[in-house]
Amino acid sequence: MPELPEVETYRRYFEETSLYQPISDVYVEDTKLLTTDYDTLNQQLKNRQFIGTKRVGKNLFAQLDAPYWVHFHFGMTGDLAYFKDEEDTPRFARIIFRFANGFKLGFLCPRKFERIGIVEDIDEYLTRKKINKDALEITVEELAKTINKKKAPIKSVLLDQSTVAGIGNWIVDEVLFQAKIHPEKISSQLSENEILGIHKSMRFVIQTAIDLQANYDDFPNNFLIHARGWGRAGLQDTRVGICPECGSKIGVIKVGGRTTYFCANQQKL
Ligand SMILES: [Zn+2]
Structure with missing residues (x-):
């Protein structure tokens, strides 16, 4: 599932490829992928240009030279691909922005969980969807405020986008592992120091993932992620x-229904 680091990689790709080119039209294979009706979308994009981007958690917003944005939600497997020739059209490019210069930006939607639509006011959208500040932008004070007022396992609280935006399952396990906090510890019982540790680990884990363009095999050796067995070596990897x-031995439990990896020796309740 594309998480914050992947979406940040897509955002940078979007900026490198798709800004400042007039849009001729938008092709949409399946209107179920739209949160704005097709005619409105096409009309609002025609002859406009993308001029910038903003990412909040897993949400990407592309700014137009008009008072509105295109919102991308990458679902489970969404991706972007910039191309020119018709025969290079990637599989699953179910939405295609066609630019006047002949180039195209495909929004790849293999499993159709992805969504696109027009958003006029990002802050209003985030408030309505109960999405708090991005994990790289939230201050430790803001994080402490939301963590302390909730009374649930810290893992579930961090996965909740109304606490902080962009933290998914593996990231929260990695953050709690590095901060040495048990995933089932009740959020309201965390000390100021523990929250400071979560904030620091969260920034470090996400920044590392962005710098490595989310290539998990390249993560530092002391990351818990290797114990999950996701790498190219898979189960032959002795670190699993x-x-x-x-x-x-790494513990595997369910917290709030989500599979959770942790070190029982170093993350105690
Ligand atoms: Zn350990």
């Missing part, structure tokens, strides 16, 4: 299931 710091 073993704590990269203390060598004990």
